[in-house]
Amino acid sequence: MNANSFVSIYDVSKEKIIELLESAKRFEENPNQDLLHGKIVATLFFEPSTRTRLSFETAVNRLGGRVIGFSDASTTSSSKGETLKDTITMVSGYADLIIMRHYLDGAARYASEISSIPIINAGDGSNQHPSQTMLDLYSIFKTQGTLENLNICMVGDLKYGRTVHSLLMALSKFNPTFRFVAPEELKMPLEYKIFCDNNNINYSEHTDLMEVIDEADILYMTRVQRERFIDLMEYEKVKNCYILKNKMLDHTKENLKVLHPLPRVNEIESDVDSNPKAYYFQQARNGVFARQAIICDVLGIK
Amino acid sequence: MNKKELLVAGLQNGTVIDHIPSDQLFKVVSMLKLDTLSNPITIGNNLMSKKSGTKGIIKVTDKYFEKNEIDRVALIAPHAKLNRIANYEVVEKKELELPDELIDIVKCANPKCISNKEPMASRFDVIDKKNIVVKCHYCEKALHKDDIVLL
Ligand SMILES: [Zn+2]
Numbered sequence: 001m002n003a004n005s006f007v008s009i010y011d012v013s014k015e016k017i018i019e020l021l022e023s024a025k026r027f028e029e030n031p032n033q034d035l036l037h038g039k040i041v042a043t044l045f046f047e048p049s050t051r052t053r054l055s056f057e058t059a060v061n062r063l064g065g066r067v068i069g070f071s072d073a074s075t076t077s078s079s080k081g082e083t084l085k086d087t088i089t090m091v092s093g094y095a096d097l098i099i100m101r102h103y104l105d106g107a108a109r110y111a112s113e114i115s116s117i118p119i120i121n122a123g124d125g126s127n128q129h130p131s132q133t134m135l136d137l138y139s140i141f142k143t144q145g146t147l148e149n150l151n152i153c154m155v156g157d158l159k160y161g162r163t164v165h166s167l168l169m170a171l172s173k174f175n176p177t178f179r180f181v182a183p184e185e186l187k188m189p190l191e192y193k194i195f196c197d198n199n200n201i202n203y204s205e206h207t208d209l210m211e212v213i214d215e216a217d218i219l220y221m222t223r224v225q226r227e228r229f230i231d232l233m234e235y236e237k238v239k240n241c242y243i244l245k246n247k248m249l250d251h252t253k254e255n256l257k258v259l260h261p262l263p264r265v266n267e268i269e270s271d272v273d274s275n276p277k278a279y280y281f282q283q284a285r286n287g288v289f290a291r292q293a294i295i296c297d298v299l300g301i302k
Numbered sequence: 303m304n305k306k307e308l309l310v311a312g313l314q315n316g317t318v319i320d321h322i323p324s325d326q327l328f329k330v331v332s333m334l335k336l337d338t339l340s341n342p343i344t345i346g347n348n349l350m351s352k353k354s355g356t357k358g359i360i361k362v363t364d365k366y367f368e369k370n371e372i373d374r375v376a377l378i379a380p381h382a383k384l385n386r387i388a389n390y391e392v393v394e395k396k397e398l399e400l401p402d403e404l405i406d407i408v409k410c411a412n413p414k415c416i417s418n419k420e421p422m423a424s425r426f427d428v429i430d431k432k433n434i435v436v437k438c439h440y441c442e443k444a445l446h447k448d449d450i451v452l453l
């Protein structure tokens with residue numbers, strides 16, 4: 001087992017979050033640093049995710065490391081019935097770091113208990129995607145200058161969206177005010193509201209975005225997916241309520257930034273893209289710096 | 303015969319599990335696989351209890367249970383009392399308590415959890431001992447008392 005793995009955002013302390021954000025900032029100022037010279041990083045994608053893989057591999061390449069791995073489990077021995085344990089044991093004999101994505105919940109935690117080298121979780125099923133959370137935090141930190149005392153408005157699918165749950169848990173360390181905007185079917189699950197209650201975190205729930213948009217510092221949009229609805233009539237009724245249009249931003253705060261984990265489908269209209277408050281494309285770019293920071297941290301490189 | 307004598311009556315060495323809720327008694331019996339033992343066993347149920355309506359009691363001669371077995375019982379009868387008897391004396395008496403961690407005892411209810419797919423032990427953290435809520439160490443999903451299925 002390797003104690004330095006980066007598996008769940010719940011394991012990461014407030015101090016560590018700040019340390020990683022400051023490190024990401026230094027990588028943004030100076031992205032090409034030969035800190036991984038001579039090191040081999042394995043990217044094991046048991047489930048394809050081109051976006052996440054490219055971001056991690058860019059991070060490794062900018063740090064001067066080399067990459068081995070696979071981008072789809074159907075091309076590997078796991079499709080021949082090899083256990084995850086055997087794959088991880090084998091690869092940890094080859095590489096210095098494993099970055100893995102897996103379709104099963106908890107796969108990265110289990111791998112970290114087997115592996116002799118650090119594991120970075122690049123998404124385990126519907127459970128965690130902690131590097132996404134770090135890039136969200138970095139985007140917020142960068143645009144607001146702080147993570148403390150912000151008004152965070154989360155919009156769309158708050159029930160199944162793991163990115164909003166992880167972001168909520170991470171931001172809860174920084175005295176936020178949350179506004180949850182979702183249709184009845186996709187409301188924030190009770191356990192997260194109980195968590196907010198227990199930790200004295202101010203939150204409220206809404207179905208109309210216009211009620212709360214003007215007080216927000218961050219507007220975190222997510223996709224409302226058709227397949228989440230049992231009743232398709234309901235979907236037709238609510239789908240357009242959670243689409244952001246440029247004119248909805250008219251009276252919002254100067255410092256507001258619109259974030260979205262991407263890919264978007266139709267939940268942000270393209271006329272928003274040229275608004276200086278739109279930040280989702282820069283947000284994706286920030287992912288490389290956040291991942292450089294995580295990689296160096298798990299390898300103990302200062 | 304006083305109460306203490308009743309508890310150990312006829313039992314020179316062994317285990318008494320007392321204050322088992324009546325509706326859980328036979329689950330405890332099967333959980334401890336008492337049907338496979340040849341030791342003398344006394345089982346009582348629907349006995350009057352000062353604390354909570356009726357209770358069940360199990361006495362097993364010449365048998366001391368492992369921690370792993372007792373942790374399983376604690377999940378379904380968290381307030382039962384465990385007495386270890388040696389030479390007609392109660393040498394240890396304790397209320398069952400859930401440990402902080404349950405290894406290879408609970409089955410994760412999440413079909414997409416790695417613990418259901420790999421040949422590995424399940425692992426749960428007990429996050430609420432009073433209401434019996436456990437959380438999978440791997441997929442991080444919580445299970446409430448009534449949803450807990452044992453391996
Ligand atoms: Zn699980």
